[in-house]
Amino acid sequence: MAAYLSMGEAHRRINDYLSRLSDAISDSDGAALASLLAVSSAPASTPLSDALAAFPDFARLASDRFPHLSDFLPQLLRAIHSHSTRRFSDAYSSFEKAASAFLQEFRNWETPWAMEAMHTVALEIRLLAEKADRELAMSGKNPDKLQAAGSFLMKVFGALAVKGPKRVGALYVTCQLFKIYFRLGTVNLCRSVIRSIETARNFDFEDFPVKDKVTYMYYTGRLEVFNENFLVADQKLTYALVHCNPQSESNLRKILKFLIPVKLSIGVLPSRALLEKYNLIEYADIVTSLTRGDLRLLKQALDTHEDQLLKSGVYLVLEKLELQVYRRLVKKIHIIQRQKEPAKAHQIKLDVLVKTLRWLGIQMDVDEVECIMACLIYKNLIKGYFAHKSKVLVLSKQDPFPKLNGKPI
Amino acid sequence: MASHGAAAAAGSDATSVEVSGMCQTNQPAYPPVPSGDHSWSSSTGAATVSWNYPVDNQSQAAVYYDPQRDVSVSGDNQNVASSVPPVVQSTMGLTSASQSHVPYSNSLQHGYNPPEYTNYYYNNYPQTTNTSAQQGGANQHSGAAYQPLTSFQNSGSYVDPTSNTYYNDGGHQTAPGYGTNNYYYQHDTWNHGSSENNYAQPYQNCSSSDTSLVQSSSSVPANSFSYQQQYNQWPYYYNHSVPSSAGNPVAGSSNTDNRSVNTVSSYSYPSSEPPPPGTTSWKSNSGPSVAPPVQAPGVLEPQNQYVKPAQEISGFQYQYGYHAPGAPLSQNYYANQAVYPQNTMNVNHVPVNNHGDQHKSGSLTTDTSSENKVQVPVNPRIAPGFSMVIPKSEKKILGADLAKKPAYVSVSVPENDAKAVQHVPDARSLPFSLRNYSMRNLNRCKDEAQKVACQSIIQEITNKAISDGTLLTKNWDTEPLFPLPENLLTTPETSSANNSSPLSTSTPRRRLKSRWEPVLEGNVTDKVEPVAKALMNGSTQSVFVTSNNMVNNWDAGKFLQSRHTPLNKITKRPTKKQKIGSYSSPMQNGNTSSDSDKEQGLTKYYTNATALANSPEEKKRREHRSKRFEKGKDSSSKSRSSAANKDSMAHVRARRAISALVTSNYEDGGSLAVEDMDWDALTVKGTCQEIEKRYLRLTSAPDPSTVRPEHVLEKALSMVDTSLKNYLYKCDQLKSIRQDLTVQRIQNELTVKVYETHARLALQAGDLPEFNQCQSQLKRLYREGNKGCYFEFSAYNLLCVMLHSNNKRDLLSSMASLSKEAKQDGAVKHALAVHSALSSGNYVIFFKLYKQAPNLNSCLMELYVERMRFEAIKCMSRSYRPTVPVVYVAQILGFLRIDTDGSVLNGDDRSDECEIWLKAHGAILSVDNSGELQIDTKASSTTLYMPEPENAVAHGDASLAVGDFFART
Structure with missing residues (x-):
């Protein structure tokens, strides 16, 4: 000057x-x-x-x-x-x-x-x-x-x-x-x-112009996340991701920040490499818990990143993954049972589930677990029915765990 | 007559006078002591009345007495007063308009009774008693007959003294409307008094009146919400009163008559000519058997006929009372309708004559004539009489005004003057206006001494103006009259005097100055007082005359107005405005004025709301208002009477300064931004000591005399806390507390406490809208650092958002705003647990949490229980096969209470309840081999449905159901 x-x-x-x-x-x-x-x-x-x-x-x-x-x-x-x-x-x-x-x-x-x-x-x-x-x-x-x-x-x-x-x-x-x-x-x-x-x-x-379209799709996609309109959100955010300038990593990251939870909720899991590349590690544990059916890990991950997730507005979306984690857990039990006792593979006793959860450090009584199973069936995460009298979850013999295939819960 | 009129104005004095005799001379003789005792003792007739009165009251009271009344009516004193008339009057201190009414009625009745109808005598008696007691007996009657009305009547009765005063001093806009109501009701009550059979009548009348209101002037909304409307209504009421008096003779509750404005006109006819209607009415009095053909539809039992006289009288009284109290108001009316009054006058005279002749009570005749005048005001049509009458009235009015004004100072006068000014360009009238001004001042003087003093003052003023160079520029017409050297008087007349100017009459125009000019601040009560004093001083005659004239004018004006209103909306509106102005002034609250302006803007809107006028809601509201005003009147009147005139003057000035500020703001900017206003200067410091106060949404600036200071509010809060009354009552009280806090801008722990209390009560009552209001205020208060139960309400907030708003973003921000400590709080934890149960759809956890809910979390959850249960049963019917036991479902879904040891309490009852619920929702039940009731899930999954809530109301709020209103306190 x-x-x-x-x-x-x-x-x-x-x-x-x-x-x-x-x-x-x-x-x-x-x-x-x-x-x-x-x-x-x-x-x-x-x-x-x-x-x-x-x-x-x-x-x-x-x-x-x-x-x-x-x-x-x-x-x-x-x-x-x-x-x-x-x-x-x-x-x-x-x-x-x-x-x-x-x-x-x-x-x-x-x-x-x-x-x-x-x-x-x-x-x-x-x-x-x-x-x-x-x-x-x-x-x-x-x-x-x-x-x-x-x-x-x-x-x-x-x-x-x-x-x-x-x-x-x-x-x-x-x-x-x-x-x-x-x-x-x-x-x-x-x-x-x-x-x-x-x-x-x-x-x-x-x-x-493309840049405006990408921005527009990004924001409207976010709005759909708020509304828990996952299919539309997926579509918009995917558009943004695809058309975004691949050089601008920060923009890609922003898009992924919302796209990943959306994808998770419709059953699509990201690779670890992707999370690492765009520094979205906060999702890593959640993804792991989904693959393992580890409810405890999910709760921990949500707890750890709660503030951040609440701020960005995806907390509620991720919270809903809980049912998917349960489903994964049931599926794992089912697989183990099938190896051990193929004849009764499709019958899962409630006791087993309660024990499993207790092992994960989650204290739930029989009624609560029963309710969760009912919800899983009700929401089409599991095919089958629950027999109240014998406290047994009876899985469908055909495709008991249907893929979400982009269907939201 | 003149004496009577004066008496009426004077109030207690009047009563005494009346009792003693119809003679004017008697009145002066009676000391104008405010206490009712005097009046009672004064005359034998009165005495008898008084005796009767207590009896009547008691009987009536026994039957009809409403415990609620006491509650609703803020002043217990008032009740007491009703029981003991003298007390009331004395307490009032002011000669209340109602009292003035009484005298009239008494005199009339007496006249009638003695001469001709012994039979009726009896009837009359009750009436007189009622009138004397005024509201006491009669009101209770009405109250008993019709609950919703009761409140009104009660208010009326209590108010009456007050209400009248209220008009005078209160100046509240609402007050007038209520006052009218009261009057109206009194009519009914009177009828009651005369014949017990008529109990039903009050109700009928009321309803009829309402309908009539609606019918008569579609353009003029009847009792609708706005005050302004009420102004409009005035005419109605008047009409009513008139018709009732006329029609009543025929049929105690002649609804038909009352219904339409036409009736009024008919009434007027009779007045003009003795023959048809008028005669009938009179005849009815004379002979019970005679049922006027005209009113045939309404013909009732003989008893009704008895009633008739009473009614007529009552009608008279009403009008009278109106006039006296209304005098200030009348100005406005007057201005608009100046032309008409004359007609009415003439008409009145005629009927009067008839009266006199029939009754042959010479002494009475004069009185009756005056009264008749009052009542009759009816026909605008009768033009011929006009010019003649008007001048007289004007003169008289002027005189009266002058005499009375001092107390009020500039109040009413300026307004009128302003109007006049508009008509007459200043330039022309300059010298003239100044002359007028001095004349006005001089005319107020009672006696020579005063006149001399006045003249010197005027001289001073003139000199000053000359030296200032403002002689020509000053608007003398708007210049407030200076206080008389001796504080004597009342102003009602002044207004009328102003009105008298032909110009002012016809049109609604804008005042040069804003309506709320401080000038308007004169108090009706004060006016009344002065009159009384005047009487005492011995200048009774002139005063009386003036007052009578005033009254007449008033009536006329009102009638005219009423006629006009339906026809001409435009005229209507201006009138309203003027009224508002005048009212506000009496309130002495400069602030009031500011808001009244806005009100005017809303007038139309309110007008359109006519349809709602008759709704119970509206009635309730009116009741509220009237009660409130009562209190206001009370306190204000007291303070006034106690305070030296000079003090009050000072007060007025101070108020004026404020109002001037407001006014100037409005005038300058027209639309000055709210933020630009100096709220500190306008913040009210309450003086009201009443602990209980009904809520009334403010439509004008608050009056400090009706606002409770903080320490009283604290008491009020603890009163509400400990009260055993229902939610509606508490809600009302809390709202008024909140209002008082708001207008005084008190924001501290007490404020928080009040909102928290209200929010909790609202939760317990399931009143979410109210809860949300409190909640949003609480959020702000907490944010501003006020201590309170922050965690508890954070939990409520969370629950509210997640359960009832279903807005994810709100939920996110609510959750994000929780601090670490908040998350450790039990209630908040609970709320968050509820959230996670909801998000995974875990109904089992939900209902467990529902049972363990801390604080009032359960209240919020309760509102969601039905939905959650339905979701759960849908889920279960989908996922369970083949059956689910009902007992299990009952337990899971919170139908069963589980004891600590897990055993089921009242198992059968609860599962019965569950069974009923399941059936109501379309579940299909079956009994299995072991005899246990099961839900057939497969069959049920397709048949479940959400039943329509049984108690659903069209408007979605069951608490607004009509039946509920009757139960409200």
């Missing part, structure tokens, strides 16, 4: 920036414009920000020079200046005003040349809002900027969700909205956007 900046130099730099901006607009150069609008990615000190600091009257300069952009440029400069001085809340407010003005103009442009810039604005406003909220929360104020950004992006979405070439840009904004809603915990707001994306005729999903 220059220790001292003359007024003339500052004036020149600001003028330079303004000219480039103006030129980008008049030349319909979306990429150039987008780069000029990237406020939050700028370091604390840039030539421009120094100039703005040295030339406090920049707002008037901008509006004098480009009167037709007077509702845009001064606010944008203010946002840049506030951001460089780390006043994020102010920066957000100014940027939102500038963005509104920009959106206004954007609506009037027939061609989508400025789509890139619009996306930058959408991204910037979210990032700025997050910073602003952090700042507000630190100072004990109500962090409401992200919410405001959400409603602004809804406006942007409205401007893009129209017939014409602009619509391909809508999914990007949708994804930004998802990010905001997930962060705010107001994911139910996603529904309206999803509906317009998936039902509106003017959208053909395949037309959207």
Whole structure:
């Protein structure tokens, strides 16, 4: 940073920036414009920000020079200046005003040349809002900027969700909205956007850029996990996984973080290598417990990673694997019995089960175990029936443990 | 007449007067002592009445007395009062409107009775007694006859004194409506008094009135929820009262008459011309046998006829009472309907004459005439009389206002003035308005000395204005009248006076200033008081006259209004607003005003809610409100009477400042954001000492006199804790406690305790919505660091989410928010165990946990038991073959209680219960070889179903069932 900046130099730099901006607009150069609008990615000190600091009257300069952009440029400069001085809340407010003005103009442009810039604005406003909220929360104020950004992006979405070439840009904004809603915990707001994306005729999903599609699928897949809609979640997350850029491992990991529990719940187990490659070791024990029928291990694993799993929202999904572990246990007993006593292989005494569980350190009385067996049968994890009188679980002789085959429990 | 009117206004004084004779002269002679004793003792007639009264009361009380009443009615005192009329009056301190009513009724009855109908005499007596006692006997009667109503009546009776005062001082919006109700009920009660046979009547009347309300003005929602509606209703009530008086003669409970506004009109007819309806009514009085053909449908037994006179009288009384108390209110009405009053006046006169002639009681005639005027107000149609009457009334009113105003200061007047101002541009009226202002002030003066003092004050004011340069800019019409040098008076008239301006009458317009101007704050009670004082001072005549006029105007206005309302919604609305303003002012609560504005916005909505007006719910609500106001009145009146006038003035000013603040906020921004308001400045500090208080959702700013301070709330909470009453009562009490906490912004351990108590009670009663309200508040309170049973409620929260909301994300966040310590807590552990039982569908564990549930976890689980059992039986019928013993199922699904040693307790009973349940859910049972009952699982698996809950209600809340309301306390 220059220790001292003359007024003339500052004036020149600001003028330079303004000219480039103006030129980008008049030349319909979306990429150039987008780069000029990237406020939050700028370091604390840039030539421009120094100039703005040295030339406090920049707002008037901008509006004098480009009167037709007077509702845009001064606010944008203010946002840049506030951001460089780390006043994020102010920066957000100014940027939102500038963005509104920009959106206004954007609506009037027939061609989508400025789509890139619009996306930058959408991204910037979210990032700025997050910073602003952090700042507000630190100072004990109500962090409401992200919410405001959400409603602004809804406006942007409205401007893009129209017939014409602009619509391909809508999914990007949708994804930004998802990010905001997930962060705010107001994911139910996603529904309206999803509906317009998936039902509106003017959208053909395949037309959207791949990166947006992947993001979109990732978020909608997560939503389905919340709803315990495992088949749809599997489908969406798998799409995201397949189409995700294989280079971006962090993105793949994020997808797998949700895809693995979903797959587990429909009976598909990941390899150890996969878990290790993407550093998803927290699932390793769970997978092991599923293969071994080790109920104790499952409970331990859930306990150990409880906070993490609760936070990501897959805890409840994994918790439901319990029945699968029981099934595995019964299956193991069945296999052992078949080796020992083939004639009675399909009859499993309740006592045996209770003993097994006790051996695993799980204290359950007969009624409870009986109930679990009933549930396994009821949920089609086991074929057979339970004879209450003799306390025997009678397995079907044909395929007593049907594969889930993608069927959720 | 004039004297009577005055008496009415004066209240106790009036009664005494009446008793003594119909003569005006007598009244002045009587000392206007507030205590009822005086009134009783004063006249022989009264004395007899009094004697009768106790008897009646007792008998009635014995039969009808509702223990609940006491409970419901906050003031035990009130009850006492009812039993002992004198006490009531004395306690009131203020001459209550009801009292004033009484006198009227008495006088009327007397007149009737002595001259012509000895037979009726008897009837009249009861009436008089009732009237004197007012609510005591009569109310109880009604109460007995009709429970839901009782509450009303009770409130009415208690309120009456209070309610009237309430109008006067309370200024609460609701109050008026209730007051009317009360009156109305009183009618009924009166009827009762006259003839015991009529018990049913009150009920009928009530219902009829309700229906009539609805019918008469579809546009005007009857008793519906909003206060504003109630305002609308006023006219109704009036109508009712009128019709009842008219129609009653024919049939004690002439529903037909009451039903529609038309009846009112008919009534008016009679008034204008002696012949048909009017005559009938009168005749009915004279001869029991005569049943007016017009009202034929309603013709009842002879007894009814007896009742008739009484009813008529009562009707009169009602109106009277209204007038007196309502005077302040009348302003509003007046303004809207100014034109009409005149007509009514004329009409009234005519009937009056008839009365007088028939009865031939000379002394009474004057009284009756006045009364008649009051009652009659009926026909707007009769235009001719108009102009004539109006001027008179106006003048009188003015006089009265002036005289009375001092106490209230600027209150009612400013409003009216403001209206007037609107009509007349300031520029033109400037000199004139100032003159008016001084005139107004001067007119208030009772005597020369005061006048002189006033003049000097006016001079000062004028000089000041000149020096300020505000002489021309000041809005003299809105300038509050200064307090009279001597605090004498009441304002009701003032309002009417303002109304008198022809302009103001017709239209609803916006006031220049906001409605809630502090100015409005005059208290009805105060007004009444002044009147009484005035009487004492010996300036009875003029005051009386004015009051009478006032009354007349009032009635007229109301009638007019009532007529208008159905026709013209627009007019209606403005009136309401004005009323609100006036009411709020009496409340002395500047804050009130702020909210009343919003209310107005809601008026329409409420209006639309008419359909609900007659629902038991609504009735109950009304009851609530009325009771509440009672209390409010009580306390406020007391404080007022006790406080020196100057003090009260200061109080008013302080309030005004607040209200001004609010007002300015509203005016400036129109829509000033809520956050921008200075809540600290508006936070209420309660002064109410009542421990018990019914819940009423606030529709205006809280009145400190009805808000209990923290230490009282603590007592209230412990009262609720130890109370043996049912949940509905406790819920109501707790809600009022919560409200008081909220308006005072008390957030501490007590708040937590209150919410916890309420949440637990709600859980025990299975009232999830209420529980959720408390729970969300508790979450916030805990988060803000208030100590409480955090773990216990964390467990409830978990259970609630997992069992009743089925929202996975909520459950996740609830679980994620649990701290390590919380997870070690027994209750939380239990809740988590329930969760895992649910997630794996383990019904056995679920029901085990259900039995071991700590705290009230079982209450939450209980709500899920039915579903869990059904799930379980579905599961069992699917997985068990070939059968499952019913005893086993009963034990597993919590039908059986297992003793600690494992033996089954009451096994047969429980498995019977299980069997019934199974059958109800479509399970197929069979008996095996050993004679044990088994479930045929294969057959059952296809026949299971979830039966419709037997006690299901269309609206989904069985606790809202109609029958339940009658059981509520």
